[in-house]
Amino acid sequence: MLNYLAYAVAAWVFLWGLYGIVTSKNLVHQVVCLAILQTSTYVLLLAIGFKIGGTAPIFADIPVGTPVVDPLVQALMLTDVVVEATVAALLLSMVVKANEVAGTVDPEELRILMG
Amino acid sequence: MSLTTAIPFCVALPLIIAALLALVSRWIGRRVCDSLAIAAAACNVLLALVILRGVWSHPLIYWFGNWWPRPGGVALGICFNVDAVGAALAVLTATLTLAGLIYSWKIFEDTENHFQPLMLIFMAAMCGFSYTGDLFNLFVFFELMSVSAFALCGLKTLEPAPLQGAFNFAIVNTVGAFMIVMGIGLLYARTGALNFAQVGRSLGRTPADALVLLAFLLIAVGYMTKAAIVPFHFWLADAHAVAPSPVCVLFSGVMVELGLYAVARIYWTIFSGTLAAHEGQLREILLMLATLCAVVGGLMCYAEHHLKRLLAFSTISHAGLMLAGIGLLTPKALGGFLIYVLSHGTIKGGLFLSAGILLHRHQKIGEDHLHGCGRGMWWTAALFVIGAFGLAGILPFGTLLGESMISEAAKSVQQSWIAYAFVFAEVFTAGAVLRATFRIFFGWGEPAPTDKSSRVEEKPETEETRQRTPAAMFLPTAALILLGIAIGAVPQLRGTAEGAAGVFVDSSHYAQMVLDNAAPAPPRKAPEEPLTSSIVRSSVAGALALALALGSVFRKKLAPALNFTRSLELGNSALRAAHSGHPGDYVAWQSLGMAAIGGLFAWLLH
Amino acid sequence: MSSRQRTTLFLIAVAGLAPLFAWGFRNLPPMGDYRGPYGYAVTQVAVYERHATDVVNAINYDYRGFDTLGEEFILFASILGVLLLFRPSGDDHKGKKQAQVEDALPVSDTLRVGMQAMAGTMVIFGLYIAAHGQLTPGGGFQGGVILATVPLVVYLSGDVKTFEAIVSNPLTKLAECGGAGGYAIIGALAMLGGAHFLTNFLPLGQTGDLFSSGTIAVISVTVGVEVTGGFLVLMRSYLREIIEERLQGEE
DSSP states (O other): OGGGHHHHHHHHHHHHHHHHHHHOSSHHHHHHHHHHHHHHHHHHHHHHTOBTTOBOSBOSSSOTTSOBOOHHHHHHHHHHHHHHHHHHHHHHHHHHHHHHHHSOOOTTTTOOSOO | OOHHHHHHHHHHHHHHHHHHHHHTTTTSOHHHHHHHHHHHHHHHHHHHHHHHHHTSSSOEEEEGGGOOOBTTTBOOSOEEEEOHHHHHHHHHHHHHHHHHHHHTTTTBOOOTTOHHHHHHHHHHHHHHHHHBOBHHHHHHHHHHHHHHHHHHHTOOTTSHHHHHHHHHHHHHHHHHHHHHHHHHHHHHHHHSOOBHHHHHHHHTTSOOOHHHHHHHHHHHHHHHHHTTOTTSOHHHHHHHHHSOHHHHHHIIIIIHHHHHHHHHHHIIIIITTTTGGGHHHHHHHHHHHHHHHHHHHHHHHHTOOBHHHHHHHHHHHHHHHHHHHHHTOSHHHHHHHHHHHHHHHHHHHHHHHHHHHHHHHHSOOBTTTTTTTTTTOHHHHHHHHHHHHHHHTOTTSHHHHHHHHHHHHHHHTTOTTHHHHHHHHHHHHHHHHHHHHIIIIIOOSSOOOOOGGGGSOOSOSBSOOOSSOOHHHHHHHHHHHHHHHHHHTSTTHHHHHHHHHHHHHOHHHHHHHHHHOOOOOOOOOOOOOOOHHHHHHHHHHHHHHHHHHHHHHTTTTSOGGGGHHHHHHHOOHHHHHHOOSOHHHHHHHHHHHHHHHHHHHHHHOO | OOHHHHHHHHHHHHHHHHHHHHHHHTTSOOTBBOOOHHHHHHHHHHHHHHOOSBHHHHIIIIITHHHHHHHHHHHHHHHHHHHHHTOOOGGGGSSOOOOOOOSBOOOOHHHHHHHHHHHHHHHHHHHHHHHTTTTSSOOHHHHHHHHHHHHHHHHHTTBHHHHHHHHTOTHHHHHHHHHHHHHHHHHHHHGGGTOOTTOOOSOOOOTTSSSOTTHHHHHHHHHHHHHHHHHHHHHHHHHHHHHHHHHHHHO
């Protein structure tokens, strides 16, 4: 049962992030909830690649052949982190500009496009 | 130029030139930057054509970094699997980008020379997306495409509406992207691979269990969000309403279609074996989604009076038709999908550029505002009318060929009712464009009913208005619409497309080519069936669209029986209220859609 | 839709999604026992084939280097996007008096001395991390981010003028664009020898040396340069935006 705790955490955080975006009343809060949503994918990826008794995949002072955790999911996660950081930067700049032009960061008040 | 040089340069060259343009943006003038960007896009068109010619008869596998797969079929590197379908989509991408860049020559508003590099990066990302053969590489190019799209969408920063549109676009698409990552993680957990062929071979033909189904659900929903399938479509209208016209061309012309291409590619290379036992049920689920999309898109299209939102909803409707092409799960339908994408992309691109010409000349974009203003712009009116009939899929257009292949494939799997969905979508979308043309360019009838959305985005995207449409704006528009006709005239197109689709769907042979260096099999040319029933259907659709448009325009003068057109134009209030502009609403619908489709998968496909 | 309707709709969706996730995740291999050939294969061969001891970076910059090229351009495109969004609008920047940010912040002595000490250490640390990408955990992205935090540390130490000078330096643009374009050019250079794009064509050296693993080290440094330049350009445009807001606030 405990073996699956990390996967359950990943699903839990994913759903909470979605809940945050849906019920948010502030655009900055929505962007942060998006970042939280992303962390659920990190948890899932790293949990998938874990090996009990494995060490870090750096062979500087251990011989090749020692059990190590999966390096590939760590590489995928690095790419993911950069992607998330850049998307958040772009979204936050949109929010800053929206505040400057419209004077509000509440999505309810910013609903100009509709129908 | 050999093929192995052309393939990486198709993606790397625009990236390098974009970096260069961004570096010297401060010191070179507007004209130099535009010229360099146009030259880069033109080079890309040539490269994409060279590649298409090279892979016409057999696909080519290109391994980056010389990392060929290990014996036993373990792929450690990333490969590009270039076949005719992907290469054709790349040619479409490059052509639309070239048209957009020529259109924005000199007249377009000042962006400190940052617009051109972003367009080049967008183009490179879409080309890479069409070629790749690796799951995570597909995701990386998906994100690159999305980030450039978000930035380009929010270009006009002086009004709050573009920022709202770009923000909604970004939130919904990024949620979809994270679903894709989860799906990739789940597939990796099961198979330990990221290459399409290796994952497909590892899943093999063992029946899909809950994990594989969940992975398929997550990945399909993520890519369908990009493809604007109902109920993941809400972002599209907002984004199109505020993005500049050349960017709208790329969104509707190829970005949305690439989402569908990804679903098809992933299904055929990875899941076609495990889901083979439930192919019929999956087909029904996908066709149901496609019909819902076509109907909702068509109804909302007719109810819109903001020209760009109208065209955006017509894209959603046609995306439903293209999903039907994929959802039929046969090579013939997939060939029809390819032809439909190519001709729809160019026609829709031409229509968006024409709407941009109207915005440039009159600084207005609402159908009620523009009533009668277009009198005298006969060439642009002609383009609108031709484009509308292209959407209806009548005789000289490529859309007719696509529709005929999809309908024939539907008949062969006892789903021939899908042809009626085609007629419905064609009538409403073509009718809406014709109605707008009659009101704007001929000034017939009463002005359109006002709705709130048509007031949005009345700011010009060009710096100065002129009395005549500049050639740099008109020529790409006309060229795109004519291309939509020219595609229909290519000889043996249907047979070739079906042959290319046959190669696309052959997953075991694909796996052998990628992992074992097997020789590719030549595509078999399929016999072409006569077009008569399609011609009849599309002519009926075209005539009905014309009648609907004329009925709406002249409803006061003609019989009161035509008052139903007024309610069609006002639209269903519940449906319109659902498109509320609030990103939380959109994500809620997205979650509900995912839960519903997931429930169907669990019930029918397990 | 009202807020309550939206929440209700979402909770209905969760009632479907949560069981779906539970049902699907049940079939995952239990945590701690990853299967699959990809990870095992790479850990066996990476050290021998590329003389790199950090397998994660060997994957990032060599085996799956093309992904990292795309990722780098995602960073580049989003910074271009921020520059595009924050561009000065029309008549704002013609002949206006420059609003200033203050020259110095009033900070406590502890903060000032601490941050000044940290700034120097962080520069060295960031360079060390970026240069040792193929040997130890770290690499271009991580080192670049550390280096990009240095101006913020300088700002926190109260010295706003130096912060402005660092981020407004024209070399930052060169670093960003040169880093991004440079990665693609390194990949293209590999093709001169007839190999495929992004092949590792430099001599591999001795495992464990600073100059080993061929292009992995070079790409790591290039990425570090781009990330540093990119974040500095980002800071500059945010600073410009703050100045503009103050200008508008004063009117």
